[in-house]
Amino acid sequence: MARHAFTLNGQPREVEAPDDMPLLWVLRDLVGLTGAKYGCGEGVCGSCTVLVDGAAVPSCQLSVTEVRGSAVTTIEGLSADGSHPLQRAWMAEDVPQCGYCQAGQIMGAAGLLAAKPQPTDADIDAAMAGHVCRCGTYVRIRAAIHRAAQEARA
Numbered sequence: 765m766a767r768h769a770f771t772l773n774g775q776p777r778e779v780e781a782p783d784d785m786p787l788l789w790v791l792r793d794l795v796g797l798t799g800a801k802y803g804c805g806e807g808v809c810g811s812c813t814v815l816v817d818g819a820a821v822p823s824c825q826l827s828v829t830e831v832r833g834s835a836v837t838t839i840e841g842l843s844a845d846g847s848h849p850l851q852r853a854w855m856a857e858d859v860p861q862c863g864y865c866q867a868g869q870i871m872g873a874a875g876l877l878a879a880k881p882q883p884t885d886a887d888i889d890a891a892m893a894g895h896v897c898r899c900g901t902y903v904r905i906r907a908a909i910h911r912a913a914q915e916a917r918a
């Protein structure tokens with residue numbers, strides 16, 4: 765057990781946790797932010813995705829030690845009221861079905877748009893390849909990412 769300090773959704777945060785505890789469990793079990801979901805635990809489904817220093821990463825694959833001093837953003841921190849362009853685009857395109865993968869999908873898209881504000885279809889396919897949706901919402905996800913990018917451009 766040790767104390768680990770990082771920034772979480774814009775606020776300084778300290779947790780007492782084993783050094784090798786995955787960030788996903790820190791967020792869900794210690795902090796109580798349950799937006800990031802457990803899917804595979806192996807870094808291949810994307811449902812646990814958060815931003816670490818602006819980059820989309822699977823939180824099941826990072827230990828709390830590895831995010832010491834970093835800025836972590838979860839779906840809960842994307843906006844206070846669901847007004848982030850991606851969240852609005854997701855609603856406009858009626859993207860979710862069961863919803864389980866969607867927080868991870870949106871955070872993956874947030875990482876993509878931070879790196880490439882006007883992504884092509886190929887950019888979206890490449891960036892979102894690690895995000896599995898068992899409900900098959902991929903076409904709507906792509907449309908929503910384009911919509912959010914368009915809104916940012918306007």
Ligand code: FES
Nearest residue numbers: 803804805807824
């Ligand atoms: S639970 Fe982390 S990538 Fe699947």
Ligand code: FES
Nearest residue numbers: 862863897898899
């Ligand atoms: S909306 Fe059901 S898994 Fe993606």
